[in-house]
Amino acid sequence: MGKDTKERILAAALEIFSQKGYEGTNIRELSASLGLVKSGIYKHYESKEAIWNALLDRMIAYYGERFGSPEHLPPVPESPEEFVAMTMRMVNVTIHDEQIVKTRKVLTLEQFRDDRARELATKHFLTGLTKMFTRIFTSMMAKGLLRKDNPEMLAFAYTAPISALIHLCDREPDKTEEAIAQVEAFSRHFIKTYGV
Amino acid sequence: MGKDTKERILAAALEIFSQKGYEGTNIRELSASLGLVKSGIYKHYESKEAIWNALLDRMIAYYGERFGSPEHLPPVPESPEEFVAMTMRMVNVTIHDEQIVKTRKVLTLEQFRDDRARELATKHFLTGLTKMFTRIFTSMMAKGLLRKDNPEMLAFAYTAPISALIHLCDREPDKTEEAIAQVEAFSRHFIKTYGV
DNA sequence: TATTATAGTGAACGAAAGGTCACTTGTCAA
DNA sequence: TTGACAAGTGACCTTTCGTTCACTATAATA
Numbered sequence: 001m002g003k004d005t006k007e008r009i010l011a012a013a014l015e016i017f018s019q020k021g022y023e024g025t026n027i028r029e030l031s032a033s034l035g036l037v038k039s040g041i042y043k044h045y046e047s048k049e050a051i052w053n054a055l056l057d058r059m060i061a062y063y064g065e066r067f068g069s070p071e072h073l074p075p076v077p078e079s080p081e082e083f084v085a086m087t088m089r090m091v092n093v094t095i096h097d098e099q100i101v102k103t104r105k106v107l108t109l110e111q112f113r114d115d116r117a118r119e120l121a122t123k124h125f126l127t128g129l130t131k132m133f134t135r136i137f138t139s140m141m142a143k144g145l146l147r148k149d150n151p152e153m154l155a156f157a158y159t160a161p162i163s164a165l166i167h168l169c170d171r172e173p174d175k176t177e178e179a180i181a182q183v184e185a186f187s188r189h190f191i192k193t194y195g196v
Numbered sequence: 197m198g199k200d201t202k203e204r205i206l207a208a209a210l211e212i213f214s215q216k217g218y219e220g221t222n223i224r225e226l227s228a229s230l231g232l233v234k235s236g237i238y239k240h241y242e243s244k245e246a247i248w249n250a251l252l253d254r255m256i257a258y259y260g261e262r263f264g265s266p267e268h269l270p271p272v273p274e275s276p277e278e279f280v281a282m283t284m285r286m287v288n289v290t291i292h293d294e295q296i297v298k299t300r301k302v303l304t305l306e307q308f309r310d311d312r313a314r315e316l317a318t319k320h321f322l323t324g325l326t327k328m329f330t331r332i333f334t335s336m337m338a339k340g341l342l343r344k345d346n347p348e349m350l351a352f353a354y355t356a357p358i359s360a361l362i363h364l365c366d367r368e369p370d371k372t373e374e375a376i377a378q379v380e381a382f383s384r385h386f387i388k389t390y391g392v
Numbered sequence: 393t394a395t396t397a398t399a400g401t402g403a404a405c406g407a408a409a410g411g412t413c414a415c416t417t418g419t420c421a422a
Numbered sequence: 423t424t425g426a427c428a429a430g431t432g433a434c435c436t437t438t439c440g441t442t443c444a445c446t447a448t449a450a451t452a
Contacts, residue, residue, distance in 0.1 A: 005429075019308060023220035026409060039412080040430050048410065109305060111367050112215060118367055126360055153385050156378075160357035164322055171307050171314055182352075189349050193389065201399075222439065235442080236400050244440065 006044045008034055010058055013051050018102035021109040022052055056116050059103050063120060067128055076139040080191040083140070087187045088180075091162060095169050095176065104170055125167075129159035147196050158190055202240045204230055206254055209247050214298035217305040218248055252312050255299050259316060263324055272335040276387040279336070283383045284376070287358060291365050291372065300366055321363075325355035343392050354386055 012033045016025045027048055031038040045051045066072060074090065077083040094100050107121040133155035140146040146154070165179045165186075208229045212221045223244055227234040241247045262268065270286065273279040290296050303317040329351035336342040342350070361375045361382075 021217060021219060021305070021309075023217060024309070027411090028409085036429095037431055038410085039432075042411070043429055046411095105308060109217070109308070112301060112305070113217075113220070121367060122364060126364060150385070153382065156382065157353065157357055157385070160360040161353055163360060164356040168318060168322060171317060186349065186352065189346070189353070223441090224439085232399095233401055234440085235402075238441070239399055242441095 005034070005036075009041060009044055009051060010055050013055050014099070014102045014106065017052070017055070017109070018105035022048075022113070052114075055106075056114070056120070059106070060116065060120055062099075062103075063123065063128075067123075067132070070135065073132065073135060076136055076143070077145070078143075079145070080188075080195050083145070083191050084184065084187045087162070088184055091166065091180065091183050094166060095180070101170060104166070108167075108170070125163055126160070129163060130155045133159050144196060147194050149194065154194060161186055201230070201232075205237060205240055205247060206251050209251050210295070210298045210302065213248070213251070213305070214301035218244075218309065248310075251302075252310070252316070255302070256312065256316055258295075258299075259319065259324075263319075263328070266331065269328065269331060272332055272339070273341070274339075275341070276384075276391050279341070279387050280380065280383045283358070284380055287362065287376065287379050290362060291376070297366060300362070304363075304366070321359055322356070325359060326351045329355050340392060343390050345390065350390060357382055 009030070012030055013025075016030055016033065025048075027041055028038045030051075031041050041051075045054065074086050077086050104124060107117050107124055110117040111121040112118070130152065134152045137146055137151040137154050137158075141148055141151060162183055165183050169176045169179050205226070208226055209221075212226055212229065221244075223237055224234045226247075227237050237247075241250065270282050273282050300320060303313050303320055306313040307317040308314070326348065330348045333342055333347040333350050333354075337344055337347060358379055361379050365372045365375050
């Protein structure tokens with residue numbers, strides 16, 4: 001039968017938790033969305049909390065794989081246009097990849113309740129982006145594409161506004177187009193300001 | 197007896213909702229925190245949802261009073277040092293005023309569930325700050341304190357990173373000191389970059 | 393003082409929650 | 423073919439939830 005039910009449960013949990021939060025979700029609904037009856041879930045996870053913890057495990061692992069290691073850095077841009085293009089590619093992925101969107105929403109909703117969610121939220125929303133762009137900006141400064149400055153500060157100044165617009169898209173999907181345009185405008189403004 | 201019980205209920209609701217969210221809160225606990233028995237609440241509000249709506253009414257009204265009108269603008273700074281000082285004053289208030297902190301947390305937790313919370317969240321986290329600093333930067337440009345540039349873009353570029361650090365303080369209060377230092381460093385960097 | 397509206401109590405209710413368990417079904421190895 | 427085990431079912435349990443209601447205490451009003 002469903003051999004991958006355990007994985008499917010996590011996917012369904014991510015879907016529902018990201019909409020209603022952990023407390024707002026009940027297992028009957030979760031099971032039903034998989035075509036099971038609620039007691040079926042307990043063959044795979046011993047409790048609602050166990051599902052939550054497994055989901056967090058997966059989110060943490062996924063983050064580590066995808067964003068944690070330096071080798072997943074995008075190629076360092078060679079021109080202002082490439083810099084803007086790279087930014088837009090990254091933003092488009094992060095805004096349209098359902099898995100990532102749901103992960104951000106869950107972390108937003110559970111950051112005050114669960115310590116691991118708290119920690120991962122800070123990585124997703126702040127420090128992860130800053131670290132990533134610190135590396136990129138360091139390279140760009142070495143290549144003479146960016147004015148010499150504190151790369152960490154620039155990374156923070158660049159990623160935080162973009163992160164705010166990503167959050168806006170999560171909150172108000174209707175404004176996605178507008179937000180993407182604003183990201184692009186901001187990116188151009190940034191590279192005009194700090195580019196050499 | 198407690199003539200202001202209705203107000204006290206809203207205060208208690210803000211406290212608990214901001215920690216556990218709407219779904220995670222139960223009326224027994226809410227009543228108990230006021231020294232009442234649960235049924236006492238229903239003499240003042242007809243349902244849990246009514247409490248939520250009244251709380252949102254108050255948050256919306258409070259936001260309008262405090263941040264909505266242009267007359268509450270801080271005096272436009274006359275020097276880079278004053279600009280940094282003004283920023284630090286505002287950030288310290290918004291980070292340490294319990295009412296404001298709890299309001300941000302509630303909006304964070306309920307932004308995907310309630311349309312009014314969604315709208316107010318966007319104001320609190322993004323557009324409100326941008327509008328406010330657009331005015332300030334316009335004046336500063338007129339005074340020759342800031343390089344001529346798109347004031348709205350600068351306002352966005354300035355407030356979004358600060359907003360991210362405020363969120364960090366909400367999420368991880370232990371990092372407050374560090375975050376405040378980072379706000380100050382960012383503020384100085386900003387005024388050095390864009391100041392004339 | 394008698395009356396009446398208001399605030400608060402405590403027991404109870406139905407619904408929904410998370411979870412258990414004896415049971416059936418389907419799959420595959422021995 | 424059979425035995426064993428994992429996957430799924432449906433009835434049921436306990437707890438907790440939001441809410442109701444008959445009642446009491448209080449304090450202001452007529």
